[in-house]
Amino acid sequence: MIAFTIVMGRTNFAPDEKDAGYCQLFVENLSGHALSWFSRLESGLIDSYQELSTAFLKDYSIDIENGVSEADLYTLSQERTESLRSFIGRFKTIVSRVKVPDKIAITALINALWYESKLREDVKTNKTQTLEDALHRSNLFIELEKNKEAMAKKHAATKTTVIKDKAKEECRESQHRSESERKREEGNRKAHNFHVSDAQRPPLPRQPWNKWSREDDPTRYCEFHKRNRHSTMECRHLQEYLLRKY
Structure with a gap:
């Protein structure tokens, strides 16, 4: 970088062309792993x-400090709950710092992906030849994963609303059932309360109210039972007594 900066200082780019010219010449002088x-x-x-x-110095300074090697690429693996975006980010960081053929890098990618990963299945099925193509495919699956997460959140919110509405409806x-049962019970009680006419025959000699005679008595008559x-x-009186007792 120091040598490149010295060489670039000798160029005669116009102020508005200097930045683009530096980038172009910088890329033209890259090769191998840097390219x-x-x-x-x-x-x-x-x-x-x-x-x-x-960005260039940041990546290569990390390589120098941490000593990234091919072993880091081969031991890389996606966690079960790790998003594809997170894993591909880690994979790119390592693969950009080691010099390996695309075929080996693709194999390392397949082995590192979670065994149920759709990207893993796609890369193997389509026999991807270049790492660039494999990483391009990963972007498609990352977008699908993002859309799936968004839909899951939307569905969860809708489900919560439905559950709340259902709980209110059940309440x-x-x-309503409690009120209907109460009214039905009241109706049943009323149905058992038979009506006895207040109309009475001329007063008769009083007999004990709780004594029930099985023989006809011409001096007593019940308007309800039509018996003597x-x-x-x-x-x-007997009805009221029984209702209070039971």
Whole structure:
């Protein structure tokens, strides 16, 4: 980078062409692993030579400090709950710092992906030949994963609303059933309360109200039972007594 900066200082670019010219010459002088690193940069990520040189130095300084090797690529693996975006980001970071043929890099990618990954199945089925193509395919599956997560959140919100509405409806139905049962019970109680006419025959000699005679007595008559075994008043008293007791 120091040598390149010295050489670039001797160029005569116009002020408005300097930044683009520096980027172009910088890329033209890359080769091998450095050129592979540049080819894997996301589109629209770099807007100036300053950003390009900073990204380049940042990646290569990490390589020097951490000593990234091919072993890091082979031991890489996607966690079960790790998003595809996160894993591909880690994979790109490592593969951009090691110099391996595309065939080996693709094999490492397949082995590192979670065994149920749709991307893993796609790369194997379509026999992807270049790492660039494999990473391009990964972008499609990352978008599908994002859309699936968005739909899952939307569905969860709708499901929560439906559950709340259902709970409210069940509460209203329960209240309605309770009210209906109460009214039905009241109706049943009323149905058992038979009506006895207040009309009475001329007063007769009083007999104990709780004594029930099985023999006809011409001196007593019940308007409800239409019999001469007890009076209407005795029948009413007996009904009220039984209702209070039971």
